[in-house]
Amino acid sequence: MSAVLSQFSKKELTAEQHMRTQLAAAYRILAMFKMDDLTYTHLSARLPGSDDYFIYPFGLLFEEVTASRLLKVSFDGEVLEGEESEYNQTGYVIHGNIYKNRPEVNAVFHMHTTAGVAVSAMDCGLLPLSQFSFHFYKQLAYHTYDSLALDNQRQGANLVQDLGQQKAMILRNHGTLTCGATVHEAFLYAYFLEQACKVQCAALGGGQKVVIPPEKVCEQAAKDVRDFEPDFGFRDWTALLRKLERTDMSYKD
Numbered sequence: 346m347s348a349v350l351s352q353f354s355k356k357e358l359t360a361e362q363h364m365r366t367q368l369a370a371a372y373r374i375l376a377m378f379k380m381d382d383l384t385y386t387h388l389s390a391r392l393p394g395s396d397d398y399f400i401y402p403f404g405l406l407f408e409e410v411t412a413s414r415l416l417k418v419s420f421d422g423e424v425l426e427g428e429e430s431e432y433n434q435t436g437y438v439i440h441g442n443i444y445k446n447r448p449e450v451n452a453v454f455h456m457h458t459t460a461g462v463a464v465s466a467m468d469c470g471l472l473p474l475s476q477f478s479f480h481f482y483k484q485l486a487y488h489t490y491d492s493l494a495l496d497n498q499r500q501g502a503n504l505v506q507d508l509g510q511q512k513a514m515i516l517r518n519h520g521t522l523t524c525g526a527t528v529h530e531a532f533l534y535a536y537f538l539e540q541a542c543k544v545q546c547a548a549l550g551g552g553q554k555v556v557i558p559p560e561k562v563c564e565q566a567a568k569d570v571r572d573f574e575p576d577f578g579f580r581d582w583t584a585l586l587r588k589l590e591r592t593d594m595s596y597k598d
Contacts, residue, residue, distance in 0.1 A: 364390055365412035367528040368399050369596040371454070374532070374585050376407035377592075380539060382457040386520070387436040390452040390528050391444055397425055398444055403433035411598040420445040435493050442501035443508065443524060450524045452531035460542035461521040467545075470515060473563045474548055474555060477541035480534065482567035486514035488522075513538055525578070533578030 358366070368390040375381055375388070384404050391398035399415040401407075416427035422437035440453050464471055473482050488507040491500055508514050513534050514522045521538050525531035548555050558566070574580060589596065 360392055362412065364392055364528075365399060365415050366597050368415060368452075369410050369412045370586060370589055371452075371528055371532055372401060372407040372410035373589055373593070373596045375454075375456075375535070377589070378536075380456060380458050380535070381407035386455050386457045387433070387440070388452070388454045388531075389436075389440040389444075390531075393451050393526075394448075396420060398440060400433070400436060400440060402427065402429040403431045403436065404429070411596055413598055438501045439504060439522070442505050446505045447508075447510075447524070449526055451526055452528045453522065453524045454531045454535040455516075455520065455522045456535060456539070457520040458539055458542070460546050461515075461539060462519065463546050464542040465515045465520060466518050467549075471538075471541060472545055472555070473557055475541055475544040476566065476570060477537045477544060479563065479566040479570050480537045481513050481541065482563050484511055484513065484567070486511040488514055488516045488519075490516065490518040527576075527578070529576075529578035529582030531578075533581055536581075 368388060371388050371390075372381075384406060387400055387403075389398045389400040397417050397419050400418055401410045402414060402416055405414065414427070416429060417425045418437060418441070419425055420441040422434070422441055436455075439455055443450060443453050470487060471478055471481060471485055473479060486508050488504055491503065508522070508524075512524050512530075516522060521535070521542075523531050523534035523538060525534060557563075571577075
């Protein structure tokens with residue numbers, strides 16, 4: 346067991362170790378769902394109120410991430426703990442700026458799935474075609490593509506401005522981004538957004554006229570799905586953790 350973990354009791358995890366294991370689990374679960382993209386895209390999490398966050402070292406596959414290998418990074422992109430083989434400029438620009446400007450956000454997921462990128466390139470954006478999509482009805486931000494996010498001030502500020510107070514955003518011609526107060530909230534938004542994009546691609550690819558519910562129905566459905574689960578994502582997340590522990594517990598290392 347690594348030096349980072351040896352200081353923690355097996356029976357009682359510190360808040361930091363709990364956050365590390367939750368984030369490592371998110372990497373593994375998204376790899377299990379094939380929502381990763383080689384060594385690209387990134388997930389992060391932070392302890393509430395802290396001025397730094399955890400993220401994987403650039404170059405790992407999602408399936409290789411463990412709690413002890415996560416980096417601790419400042420909002421300005423300084424690696425405070427851990428080792429990396431290559432500096433993750435785009436990751437630090439995206440995550441650091443969001444945390445700096447959204448104190449209630451404690452997890453940020455950025456994805457490049459095929460369906461997410463496909464919808465990001467559609468002029469219509471995400472359509473209200475399914476219950477998955479109602480989670481984002483009139484609650485979805487859009488960010489115009491501006492090459493790789495390498496400029497911490499200009500591009501970082503533009504991204505934060507476009508995100509506003511939303512918890513999900515489509516990055517045009519690029520992918521998706523979700524955030525939440527918890528890892529499980531950011532995860533379930535990422536999962537539902539992926540499902541909504543898959544449904545849209547399948548529906549539009551069928552060659553038939555699609556049916557969009559009336560606005561009042563969409564608004565009611567959006568309210569209902571948001572109010573249905575007070576601790577959004579917790580039920581599904583704990584079920585997925587049980588599945589992960591049945592298959593591979595090495596994410597905790």
